[in-house]
Amino acid sequence: MQTLNQDIKSGEFKQIYLLYGEEAFLKNSYKNRLKEAIIGDDTMNFARFEGKGLDVDELIRLADTMPFFAERRLILIEDSGFFKTASDALVQYLPSMPDTTILLFVETEVDKRNRLYKKIKDMGYAAELNRQDSAQLARWAGGILAREQKKITNHTMELFLSMTGDDMENIRMELEKVISYTLGRDVITDEDVMAICTVQVTNRIFDMVSAIVNRQTRKAMDLYEDLLTLKEPPMRILFLIARQFNQLLQVKELMAKGMDKGTIASKLKMQPFVVGKTMPQARQFSREQILSYVNSCVETEEAVKSGRLQDRLAVELLITKEYG
Structure with a gap:
């Protein structure tokens, strides 16, 4: 994740990114942040493909097309299945892809022995975004609360996470509910958590x-x-x-x-x-x-x-x- 954050901050991007793993919130978050950083609201130089059975020839033709009055073209490919059964044509094409094109893959299933995965490791960056452990989730949730001037003890945070589970999207939604519920108060208590959080x-x-x-x-x-x-x-x-x-x-x-x-x-x-x-x-x-x-x-x-x-x-x- 550090590499992704650095690229987004610096504006210097690799030609190919792969976001994969079971934490959907992180994949979606970095997908949107990369898209915003790479092309902003430029719809003319953005294309999205989704699902298995994609037309690889069409994808390659689009990747070969120069961007229209812009520095870059971004192609987003989601849940393609390419990382379970690699497309030989795509693997062979990537080294010759124009510098002006950036590919962003977002996948659920990835086989690290796959030829396309290995090629992306060589040419770009593959980020495995898995479920975060309890300490990471507590720091992340605590940071959100701190920005809202809210305080929470370690015990109450532990109780909160035990009720929300480790899904970051669900944690975010439950945090919003707790923040609204405690409007006017700066300390979140066990009672607040018990009153608001849905048993997941x-x-x-x-x-x-x-x-x-x-x-x-x-x-x-x-x-x-x-x-x-x-x-x-x-x-x-x-x-x-x-x-x-x-x-x-x-x-x-x-x-x-x-x-x-x-x-x-x-x-x-x-x-x-x-x-x-x-x-x-x-x-x-x-x-x-x-x-x-x-x-x-x-x-x-x-x-x-x-x-x-x-x-x-x-x-x-x-x-x-x-x-x-």
Whole structure:
């Protein structure tokens, strides 16, 4: 991110940028900042391509076109799939691309063995923008609050992040609500956070996993129905359940090595508040029992991807499965 910030500040840009990773807020933020810095509001020298199956010949023709009464032409390509299955024509073309053209790729899936990825590493800059750890999120959120002349203790910030989850876009929206709620006051309290912040999907997932491992099938199914009502796709719910079980397994293993909450949080880049909630859950079960849940999640995903089960039913079967 330091390289991106420096290029935006200096106005000296590389010919190709790749923004990838699971933190959508950061990808969107840097995409917009780069676009603004490179061409501003110049629409004549800006083009955007999105989705798989793009016409590479058309892309190359446009990249070869000189900018119209401007220094640069910017081409934005989003979720192209080029970094899973590279276009040989595009890889071969890049070294001869005019200096006046800048390509900006924004991708969800990237294979670092991919030829296009390697070419961009050679010619430009690839930025992996992943979820931030709790300390980074706390600093970022604290900076936003400070600009609004708001103060918050470490404990209250920890509570706030435990309710919002680690999605930066959601954190930003919740910060706006807290700032508005505390208008006229400069200190944000636990009570303010509890009154305003929405309990997010990750909290429901935590409760669902607790219900599954405690064999509270009805409660787990009710939580599943709540998430479906909130328009959460079944496969995203499955991903979050699997992630929670994996975290449970990791916490269990580090506890067995004698590590305390703070050390575990630092090692796994988890919020201490979340680790504190996970540790009692991990104590209830053996490593083998938790691993059986992890394996069940993998089997469920394979059943859906192979077409053997419909996604909604597959997650229902996972939740209601009898574990030994």
